[in-house]
Amino acid sequence: MWYVYIVRCSDDSLYTGITTDLDRRVKEHNESPKGAKYTRARRPVVLVHQEAYDNKSLASKREYQIKQLPKSSKLRLMLNE
Template sequence: MKIFYVYLLKCSDDSYYTGITSDLSERVESHQNGKYKDSYTSSRRPVQLVFYCEFTEPEQAIETEKQIKKWSRAKKEALIQGEFERLPNLAKKKFNR
């Protein structure tokens, strides 16, 4: 059974990068080495793997990656820290009165 990984990297400029792969160690190494010169992480090295999760269905992994990419920084950091109970509240939009 093939495993797919959705992962988050913390970049040297303190930003986060979200990606998907079927070979996590090779993918992180390619980010770290700047293998793709025009990629988001190439000019933001070194990078650090701060979160990953595993999937057996590629469609579910792709949907999860797309979802996380839309999240706020605060929500990504709650995920990284394992504070799953905070995720629903961080999804709510704040309105000014």
């Protein structure tokens, strides 16, 4: 399984990514140099949204769609869970 996820950073910004292991990836964002450069400067992060997909291609396409959304639409997406 591949997951598309959104984390909320300490500055209230949102970061969207994909992974095969949500727990590991959120931990990397919070503790490891393997976390994205964007989130390393905005720790801690909290997982606020996730979607599961059968393959990387579908997850990547959805990640791109979410990244194109304005923040207000991402917040609505998170509230509709």
